[in-house]
Amino acid sequence: MNIKAVIFDCDGTLVDSEVLANQVLVEYAREYGLNMPVNEAIELYTGCKMADCIADLEYRLGRKLPDHFVTTLRERTLKAFESRLKPVEGALNLIKNMRLPYFVASSGPRVKIENSLRITGLLPYFSSSQIFSSYEIGHWKPDPRIYLEVAREIKVEPSLCSVVEDSLPGIKAGIGAGMKTFAFGNASRLTEELSQAIAIGHLSELESLFTQGDAKF
Incomplete structure (x- = not known):
């Protein structure tokens, strides 16, 4: 072939980027009351569509996340990437x-x-x-x-x-x-x-x- x-x-x-991005995600989600180990986030969300990740976080929290959650998450992720990626x-x-x-x-x-x-x-x-x-x-x-x-x-x-x-x-x-x-x-x-x-x-x-x-x- x-x-x-x-x-x-x-x-x-x-x-x-996967470990770093998921570290940022779980740290931010913790501010809304969700405690998730980084290794679990990696297993669940690696390669997944952002909307599906957010839907799962909201299901676990039992409530909607604010509209700015994804925007803020991307800003925090880029900041982490700039120094550590x-x-x-x-x-x-x-x-x-x-x-x-x-x-x-x-x-x-x-x-x-x-x-x-x-x-x-x-x-x-x-x-x-x-x-x-x-x-x-x-x-x-x-x-x-x-x-x-x-x-x-x-x-x-x-x-x-x-x-x-x-x-x-x-x-x-x-x-x-x-x-x-x-x-x-x-x-x-x-x-x-x-x-x-x-x-x-x-x-x-x-x-x-x-x-x-x-x-x-």
Whole structure:
């Protein structure tokens, strides 16, 4: 199988943001009376649509959160990112040496994606046309349509695209799009439903595939 294009997730795949973002979330939610361990938030919310995260928080609280909650959360998260966000180990080297066309597709808003890439030193390697946001498409992972939209825009058949994802919703989206999907992180998460994904423990494992012309599997 030939691979003609690679689509990366952002949070948790290129930028090491999941723990940091969820720390900010649980600290802010605590101000409204909800005590949740960070590891539980990571398990529940990684890769999920913000609206779904808020709905779950409200269910646990038993009441609505104020309208400004998401805006304030994003402001606090950006402040934490500005001082503490780092690229995932191996991400910068991999992106700098890519020889295949590559893109990033995230469930977050474009401004969040661009800020994360900027802070971690990755943004110079991405043009605006290489960045895709679920907020602009209107569909969020695990719906595969964000990945299918990337394939449509770049005029490459989905079967000739590869996805690199860390979250379960993202892995499901990649598989659902019919793309060769690499699951970055703990391989034990890959249940029968996700068995088509290829587990990788470090981004360096992709260097021999994506840094030399067409990738073949």
